[in-house]
Amino acid sequence: MAKNAWPSADRRKNIGARVSRLDGPVKVTGVAKYAYDVKRENMLYAKILQSSIAVGTLTEVDTSAAEKMPGVVAIIVQKDGQGNLPKISYAGDMVATVAAETEEIAMEALKRIKVSYEAGVPQMDDKDPSKASGRDQKKDQGLDDDNLSADEKLKQVFAAADTVSEGYYGLPIITHCSLEPHGQVTEFREGELYVWPSTQNVSGYANGLTRSTGLSADQIHVDCQYMGGGFGSKFSTDKWGEVGAQLSKQTGRPVKLMLERDQELTTAGHRPSAFANVKVGVKADGAITAMEVHAWGSGGQRRFRIPPTPYVFTKIPHYRTLGQSILTNRGLTRAWRGPNHPQAALITMSALADAAAALGMDELAFFKKNVGLTDRAEVYAEEMDVAAKLIGYREKAHLRGDKTPGPIKRGLGMSIHTWGGKGHNSTCAVTINPDGSAVGRMGTQDLGTGTRTVIAIVLADTLGLNVDEVRVEMGSNALPTSRASGGSSTVGGVSTSMRDASTNALNTLLDKVAPELGVPAEKLEAWGGRIQEVGKPSNSLAWKDACGLLGAMAITEQGANPTSDGTNLTTGGVGGCNIADVSVDIETGIVTMNEYVSVQDVGLVMDEKTAESQLYGGAIMGITYALFEEGIYDPTTGAMLNKDMEFYRLAGMGDIGTIKVHLMRGPKYEDRGVVGIGEPAVLSQGAAISNAVANAIGVRVPELPLTPDRVLDALSKGGVA
């Protein structure tokens, strides 16, 4: 009997190897069809009218002129739960949708809709904590004292520190800016709904459409084979999903409704801002004794939740955190890769690096000295050594402020981070056919990360086959259900359920083969395209011949995470260490990336290539939010000013420098089981790069992104210039 456990290292053929992603060729040749590419016969094109005001009420939406336009087929005006025109809470809120014969007609019809508003005054300021509302979020650690109040105790622990450093740090709202915008194609056929959405949630997507369509979830058929990024913003059907389905129902025709780029930027997801005043108390030897964080920020109209500070160094003996939420008239917050962790990393790691600088201590030595204050001291210490070696820390490092002459100053900066990443709930089925073909089926999705490839790897390794000898079906809600892909939970979930199902299927096959090979099933294994007696390959059957014993009836077995037998193949909790090497032109304020090192623990590596690819991609996305990304809004009107790719800047290939990635491998790390890597890849860049800039120029640039204006402003107040 095959065991429902990860194979020992000598029995991993594809697991942990460098397997190229299976959908690479169809993607680079354009064969892969995304929601955006779906074209149905007789399809209508729908376009959304957005509100031009940031706050207020719609008093009238007059669609009569638009309706009269030739080629306009249907118009839906947004209504709130009571059937009234909705309240507007940001510039870009959905007002109405037109479905027409062509995109151009739909666009022009939008201009003929007359909207009357009662506009209010938008609240756009997220930097002033006096604008906070709602309950304060407070957490104290180590401030209990029989004789002192917590406030007095806090004063006392700071008074006892040898050095107290204080700083202000912040990062603005950024958007998800998915390469493929949100949206879907919908089609009604024989009373049932077919949807091709761009979604992170294939199995759960239909639930969001039952109310608006009056259908039951089983009548809604969802198909998403490929999607162009979501980063946490594509879990739900959204208003445009509901409207698209309604338009299809109303017109009896397929409807394509995808957001335009400016709409993607204004409405399809924002990462909350965070700003903080931080105080750190340290002993002369570098030991951190106390920390106080007052953080505030805004998630639009959604409550800001304080980032988990102190981040990673959760065992700092005494600390207080206070969080305050500011409501602003910006688009809705959605989960953004590693929700709140990039903010927590920036706030914590910048403050700690500033404390090290105040002591005149090397940053790496300081982090190492305090590694015992984390949950994973040994892991972080090892990772710091690896990262230091990769970046050439010893040769390059200097204390804060590059003293070499000339306008170009170079510096190193680091950060460490953590994430969960345990596998989510997932079910799947594996079928082995009498002709030897094998297929794994599950209603999960591949966001472009390599999920499809990992599923195939697990199936292939369990059956002793090559990756190209098995087949994976996914991306449809007709398949066994799997959770939405969020929080790095996918790889652990799908690899567990697939290992479980394929082991069950194999065991059923082994039972059939056992009499033929004259040994009990427990003594058989699948390896190298054969079913063989363990330790005696001469007693074996080729895979196809073994499957031939099934006669007419294929095997189908189920698997799940959590597994039915209670075996645990996935775990959570990882650590990573990043170090950045930057140059700063102190005359122009331009920051240039030289090198970026990302070292990560991810448990059992399923595919080295796609895992590394996550670290590369994460580094690029992180460099982007460290140096460029920022939602910019007009304070008077609330309009987003950079809702285009010209001024919503993303790093290009020339801007990212050299990236080096390293996965912690070996039994100590990998025996823990599978852990996700999507979030850990992108948490530390803001902090590490900000620290590197401070190290280069001798002064902290308090806010991300580290743009020339901010760098020059910081330099005007101090530093090497």
Place this chain on the structure above:
Amino acid sequence: MKTFEYASPNSLKDALGLLSDTWGETEILAGGTDLLTSIKQDVTAPRLVVSLKEVKGLSGIDSKGGNLSIGATTKLKDLIANEDVQKHFPGLVTAAKNIGSAQIINAGTVAGDLLQRPRCWYFRNGFGLFGMAGGKELVPDGDNRYHAIFGNGGKAKFVNPSSLAPLLIALGAGIDVQGPKKERSVKAADFFSTPKTESEREYALQANEIVTGISIPLSGKKNGIYEVRHRLGLDWPMVAAAVAFDESGGRIRNASVVLGHVAPTPWVAERATAVLNGQSRKAGAQAAGNAAAQGATPLSKNAYKVSQVKVAVRRAIEAV
């Protein structure tokens, strides 16, 4: 976007015949890298778009009569590849290359670069050239980090976006313009203007005129540019400086310093020019940089550009 008609005449005469004398009714299409964006952003909603693609005789680079003539529809990529341009006007090559996007360089034209509309994000987001809402000017209290630091006393606070224009001015180039009746040549220095009303454009061109080419005197002047760029490609500079001068016996003469992306027009830095003439490069560069920045009137969020001007001018002179 509003539906429009499209015409692709194959002679200059036919093209001119199609143009309205009112801005916005018709628009000229060259490479389209700016015009199409402008139409999609509703910056303009023409009834007719007149393409120059099939118009003969508008592209190509020639030297004649002591000038280098560059046809209006010459692609930026051909400007970069031209040996005469490389030899005489290395600064133009740098400026075009720095745009940093193969797609734009392959499609965009020289006249299109000069005539591209401002990138001001108020303008591009429906608040008009002066960034107005409800009778209020939004730019002064708004996000003006990329706006003008010179010539911003009136309503126009955007910056001229062209990377080629400053050096063309410094080199004393002329812009050839063909109207329905007459042909004229305008000095590049006089070609750009600051509109006083929303219905004006940012250059001395009538709506029914077509730019046919640019002539640059082959004066032998040394020239170069320096751009402060945040992102390496696919972006406009924050500040740029173009310089042209003669140099003999270690002294600079006949200097011209023109700034880009700092004012509603390319900005001739006269004080810098005065400081530079008669100096050695080494002594003059920093002094010219400081002089160029004098008189700046930064808005609430763009004082950093004043510092960048000093550096850009100095580095442009040093690098020539």
